[in-house]
């Protein structure tokens with residue numbers, strides 16, 4: 607008779623366990639990459655790019671060095687630069703705005719929806735000026751910004767880059783992320799739903815011209831081997847990471863289904879305290895909102911009880927010191943949310959009993 611051991615801790619995420627579960631496949635991919643010596647570009651990278659594009663129902667995927675580089679190269683491919691403004695949400699990781707600064711344009715930070723914490727379309731409309739060149743909606747925590755909004759922005763003459771760093775394989779009413787914007791950007795930072803064993807990123811698009819531009823800009827603006835007709839970057843996804851990512855991409859549908867199952871259970875237990883999502887979300891993070899005056903104490907208490915927690919994000923872009931030169935009006939919704947959010951454990955190999963245990967611990971706080 608097997609006796610199950612009681613849960614005494616649940617990590618925020620367990621990458622070691624995830625990689626152990628597919629270690630044989632990762633080892634084989636590593637050995638192939640070493641024997642091929644295709645470390646930059648070439649076969650493995652192209653195979654992964656094709657598989658990533660197919661998984662998202664888009665024509666082109668271009669592997670690059672990071673999610674930040676993906677955003678930067680996407681902006682550059684669109685021709686966004688000095689004199690342009692790019693609208694970004696306040697509730698996101700700083701890279702969304704950093705990329706805008708990297709191309710010499712001005713980030714315009716706008717507030718988010720009070721429920722979903724996704725970019726507020728009314729705030730986008732209010733922030734538009736004749737200099738607005740693009741908007742970067744962020745599919746935050748794995749929940750998708752309604753793609754009809756993306757359609758509307760594009761129809762009104764704005765370029766749209768979907769920041770899908772947290773949303774691999776996510777869908778909105780049957781349409782995949784990456785299919786609505788001019789381009790979309792993924793991060794393969796190790797903790798992402800599809801994470802490399804190091805840094806990595808990708809741009810996807812249905813536009814062959816933009817795909818070509820990103821492909822060239824990531825590789826020194828190379829026209830042919832030693833002919834460079836514009837200044838580019840060295841930001842290629844390396845072959846070893848591509849080979850490992852390709853292995854993990856095969857498991858991503860199962861891992862995503864698992865995240866959804868865990869999320870359903872979290873919702874049954876903690877429902878109204880969670881940042882809501884719609885069907886098609888991929889639950890990169892499971893975010894609860896706490897009373898602001900309790901958040902830090904709850905974070906410390908849960909940590910002591912063995913519940914791995916994090917805060918995404920404690921400082922919204924409207925309050926980031928590095929973005930002070932581009933400061934606009936305050937973003938009260940983001941600023942309030944940043945004091946309330948607390949991310950609970952979410953990992954595809956968590957068990958439903960782990961969710962129950964986490965929820966029991968959390969329930970005692972309310």
Ligand SMILES: Cc1ncc(COP(=O)(O)O)c(C=O)c1O
Nearest residue numbers: 672673674699701771793794795
């Ligand atoms: C929403 C968002 N955008 C962009 C990035 C940047 O990705 P990377 O860390 O791969 O540069 C991240 C990653 O943390 C992110 O979460």
